[in-house]
Amino acid sequence: MSLDRRHFLQLAAAVNAATLLGVDTAPAQTASTPEGAAAPELRFGPATAFDFELLKKMARERAGRPYEPPPRPDPDIVKQIDYDAHGKLRYRLESALWGDGGGAFPISFQHVGMYFPKTVRMNVVENGQAREVLYTPDVFLGGPDHVARKLPAQPSAFAGFWVHEASRNPNWKRLEPWATFLGASYFRAVGELGQVGLSARGVALGPGTANPEEFPDFTEFWFEPAAAEGEPLIVNALLDGPSIAGAYRFLLRRTKGVVMEIEASLNLRKPVDRLGIAPLTSMFWFSETVKPTAVDWRPEIHDSDGLAMWTGQGEHIWRPLNNPSRIMVSSFMDQSPRGYGLCQRDRVFDHYQDGVRYQLRPSAWVEPIGDWGRGVIQLTEIPTDDEIHDNIVAMWVPAEPATAGASFDLKYKLHWLADEPYPSSLARCTGTRLGNGGQPGQPRPKGVRKFMVEFKGDKLAKLPFGVKPEPVLWASRGSFSYIYTEAVPDDIPGHWRAQFDLTVDGSDPVELRCYLRNGDQVLSETWLYQYHPF
Template identity: 35%
Template sequence: MADRQRREFLQLAVGGALAASLAPSGSSSAAAEPLGQPVPFSADTVVKMAVELASKPFKAPEAPLPSIFSDLTFDQYASIRRVPGAAIWSDQKLGFSLEPLHRGFVYTTPITINIVENGMAQKVIYEAANFDFGKLEPPAVLGDLGFSGLRILKASEQGFEDAAIFQGASFYRARAHAQPFGVTARGLAIRTGDEPGEEFPLFREFWVEKPNPAANTLTLHALLDSTSVTGAFRFTLRPLEATIIDTETTLIARAPVDKLGFGAMAAAYLFSALDHRLVDDVRAGVYESTGLQILSGSGEWLWRPVSNRETLQISAFSDLNPRGFGLLQRSRSFDAFYDDDTHWELKPSLWIEPIGDWGEGDLRLLEIPAQAETNENVIAQWRPKAGMAAATSLMIAYRQFWCWSPPSRPPLASCVSSRRGKVGNRQRFAVEMQGDLFADPAKAAAASADVRAAPGKIVSVRLFPNKDRRSVRVVFDLDPGSETYSELRLTLSVDNQAASETWLYRWTA
């Protein structure tokens, strides 16, 4: 069951709730969904609900769905669109509007959506008239089908544009202005890549606070449920130069649980100049993220390029109180991809900064073999060393930056390109480090490289400084001998002082 769920979620993730096919609502020609009876809502409402839910056995949400929607293909589901003007708050000049998303395709699990105003919450009631079903011919009377998720739009000079989408289990994604959707985040991951199989927590219900138009923030509460845990989430979204989402989480364990994943994120990666498994493609590269950036608790900047592997690869970077991590898209040139349709160079980077101390654990990176770009096969998450005992609670908070470039950056030269190819029995790597220091020809010429391999042997290291590019390119050969893998590490220094972030990579045969 877990394997099937993973395949489904990896396939649908790049579609991102098919957001790209859903145009923002335009002029008003329909009314937003009706609201139910108001009930009291306060800051601790969702926490109390999570505690109550944890005292009972898990039961998956159930709601009948006409077969015309449950049996949809991807394209048929994409044809279901919101009627222009049907977005909640679209005519109230609040800076945001909301579009509940239809159920169908693999998005059959219902989720309740509520609007909160003046301490009262009202359920959003499904209204078929607010959807254009295209060539589909649903029954005349559908009743209240509920929703599969929520799309958040922000006001812009052109009207409204996408800011974030929450849909499918606990998956969600956001973007900065002028970006397409890309990397996907998850509220909570459990046993990703571990036996007896992954558990997929889901959001059962949302509460969206009506925003103050002067604040430029939107607050979303969510109730999480799963076999092992329940949880209360509070997301505070601020669409600035980057879209910032502050996440505050309270988890309650139904049963003993370990192998938790916080700040989980996933990106699609098919091929690049670093790997050549799939090269029969007119494009130069296909990937949403170039690599995993880590700012360790000790202040060391690590860069780990990601790759599409022959076999599942799991890497763990042990740390104490990490200061930041994320899957970043550093390839911002069209020439890196030559893809006029997807424009991978525009995809968001996702950078996370923990709030408070996270203790001991590791940054876990999974690289899953993929044959198609519709699979989000690169997964990163923080895995705490300690799990949770039954009936205990845990609080964790962090800030997400969905951005062109993270606000925190290495003060030293950073990797802008990683390439690999075979030369005889050796593996040749070319790693380019770029930084203002190397604009000085004397500094660039004085750079030295420390390249290590374990196992295997580094047999050649050459440096090529380039003043115009403010970079030093390091070309080295790995002789793996009879080994089938090697952990590589590269750093640059000038006058015995660190001059670059630490480049890490696992070569596999």
Template identity: 40%
Template sequence: MKITRRTIVKTGVGLGAGLALGASSARHAHADDGSATPFDDSTVRTLARDLASKSYKPPRKDLPDALAHMSFDQFSAVQFNSEKALWKQDNLAFDVEFFPRGYLYKQLIDVYEVHDGTARPVNYTADMFTSKDPSLNLTGGEGFSGLRIRYALNHPGVMEECAVFLGASYFRAVAKGQTYGLSARGFAKDTGTPTGEEFPTFRSFWLEKPVPGSQSLILHALMDSPSLTGAFRFTIRPGETTLFDVQSSFFPRTDITAGGIAPLTGMYYFDANDRTHINDWRPAAHDSEALQIWTGAGQNIYRPLTNPTDLQLSSFSDAGPYGYGLMQRKRNFHDYEDLALHYEKRPSLWVEPIGNWGEGGVQLVEIPTPSEVNDNIVSFWRPNQPLKAGQSYNFTYRMYWGWDTPWPTHLARIHDTRVGAVTDHPEKVQFVLDFDGEPFRTLPSDTAYHLLAQSSAGEISAITIMPNPEINGVRAFFQLDPGAAKLCELHVQLASAQGPLSETWLYRWTA
């Protein structure tokens, strides 16, 4: 079976799938007999710094043949016994369930419970898991491959999965009323480069037992790879918008020039702006439809995603950004017409840097995909300066898993992007942009609008703007004649006589 990005992170309310992680050096920092050892906010950072001074050792993967060679159906049939969930009997706002090892997910992770300043291992027992396959013996699993956090997200007293840490350094979450979509991860290295991507792994987790009545959960993670180690502290608050406050520290073993901070990973298959060579009955299929950026200079950028013919790399240079995210704005079932996958319920994910991250750029990687099973979109922050071996680097940020960006805007927003052919002019491309938002509720009804439009190559013409009462906004038309150009970077804003009044629409057209 081919292991795709989506295979690595795929999970859901059921067991799902994911790459398990390795037995970590952190095991030796804790008593193997289950006794408590001291723990505080500096413990994981100290472990990561010490681990970075040693040579990388691949994680342990040994498993009995019956588990190592499970089929996908067998692995999916394994269920966690909810009565064995961590804190199940404590009447807390959270409990935690675990994933077994097996199938593609052979690597072991260590899990610890932290309480009153001490940490104890969470021990695997065979009665934690059951299988519908009587031939499958789970007694030799010897540990976990990941964990799921549960909380009464949608209904009082009904515990539901709200976040998952499973596979490499991947994690994902949902807000109230949502289903899983895009993922985040701890670090991205060499994404989209010819050298091939390295996937650091979370090798150990520490779960702080919440005090009664607390609506937040603190989770610590130790990350490791041949190139670097990392320490993470996540404060998780599920709700109408699910918040992750993230404190991360990195300790490179080698110089890293193509690193990514706070990476986001999702899937874009097609929509009205890009469905070339796709014969599908649905209007659209994607986890996210656009990259959105609020630059340090205050510019609001909206960049629709594409499923390109060739790998596409885009960089948006900035200093001190206010935030960026992969956004899902279309929230109507009829935008997708998919009764099984419900793309309209998938989260947007916004990253807000805490403190000034300095000079760098938001990177966007768009990878061709022939289907919706591949996670082909990656975005992250890349500092201008390489991460140097032997040094330490700290990044703090807040993640908003929800329905939109966390901040209101007075600007007109892109409601939709459509791209198609121009009748009788096959050399030209027709663009149709719908704008909605606050300006159309506050400006006089006779306001005259125009487009500020430019292209890096070719020529823009036939600009027309008309009211769109269906969205209480306006619709703008324009045509692009690329000439001999194979790539055109387009830049458009809606304006009135008083100046620009919309976010900045950026688009990369390729032949």
């Protein structure tokens, strides 16, 4: 997960600002011990009893007490550990937890610094007994003159951790980590295309509201080893913040991507304006749909290009993302949702032309376990003028009020893959394009916008010759004209587009809906779009 300064600053913005939602991690800070030097051994504290039930009890009790923020080592020293200084604090992989056995997947730790100033305690669990991993400066490279060496002795100066590929692989020290937890309650994983991109969070408190968003922290972790590569690595976590305390249990499985089974028990100290369950955060600057003239030389820049939803009633929905001029919050009511995710569907390099490989970014899909009841899938889109700011949040907001003293218990799976884990057989939306309305060779009327919505799939490919799919349209306001469908002239079977003009007055957003059918047969997923007249 060795990423450049741009990705480092994305997460730094999230951790340090309440209005930006960064997700990317710091550059990889792991390294081998220099030849001839002895690798320092990890030191551990005394053993104490531990299991997830005890952790849930701990979180409930903590929620009943006033909030105490996690310790911060000497701020005058920590603020000197900037991007460059943090990059020199590389963890010695010979000192990785389970690097020489005892668990299939080694774990290395990350140091506090200017952008990650809060300490996180680390523990290893074996046979129901937990022992703290004690911080020692010599497990980090950087030299005796590094500013971090000025920190006084303390239980922890860890800020997060990496999960590495299986130690039986002789090259595991050279391979990218496949999961990381670093900063507030952010975590992320590698998708099946070998890239990282968007992130998840333990919880989201108030994104897109009038009040500043709150970012609680994972303040302590407990690791239970994976006995073999096919078995899960278990990570238990304590979440704490001014308004909430919670217990988490992550079962991390390394598959063709990564699958996480997550159990969370949340307890509110204070009322929360908007409680976001299973939140995903990503970056969307611009795409082929709407791009300001000459804003950047690249055709598209985004980590995700749409929100996919599978409703409790079985409808498959695709909502392309926007970079709006003001914060926009869209709510999609549902009962017992089957899943949702922020996805990167456009996989063509020529559409990005960027060496950071946006075309390989993972899609992340939330699969509820059990009945989540009533609520809304909520999408928050925040204006951005650069790719360093993650400006998209998708989450589940329960219908139950998030009042002080309330508790929420839930389970879900989080799939980090190239696509949705349970794709529909319906044709999928593959493009949304806007242009001036009206007809070629005629004066273009004001207030009219032309839409071209592309769909592709087997159900369209199997239409009898001469049969055109029918577009079914709806708009929250305005009127349609010049409505028709046609096969996209690229000789790809089942590739069709719906074309229509929308006439609308004013600048308020317009909600649009479209799908294709043939008689009573639904042929495509449902395209939703929020159009901002301009």
